[in-house]
Amino acid sequence: MAQDITDSIYEISMLLDFYGQLLTDSQYRCMDMYYNQDLSLTEIAEELGISRQGAHDFIRRGRAALNEYEDKLGLLGKFSDIEKKLRLIQADLQLIDRTGMNDGNIYMLDQIEQNITGIITKL
Secondary structure, three states: OHHHHHOOHHHHHHHHHHHHHHOOHHHHHHHHHHHHOOOOHHHHHHHHOOOHHHHHHHHHHHHHHHHHHHHHHOHHHHHHHHHHHHHHHHHHHHHOOOOOOOHHHHHHHHHHHHHHHHHHHHO
16 A cells, blocks of 8 residues: 555655654655655755755655555545545435425535535545
């Protein structure tokens, strides 16, 4: 699973959100610049006053650490599963035939839908 995660820039950004504070400052800064700010290794090296190879090494080690954290803790996997299930519930709610329902039940379904949408938005 960890190798699949590193294949996506979006997923690495998500891993940085979950585990970034566990990295060294240098690893985090290099990875943030590379994956979130879309800077090249040369630009990162110039910004931080290090070699291009040094920037590459910080990113490589940071990515390895993020994968290790995800392998052990699985927060991104759990987050993704919860988001997927909430979206399925949201879609199922929209398929419910409300004709013939009393106003109280329609109101409750609308409230459930709003709450699920609110949760998804905050994720």
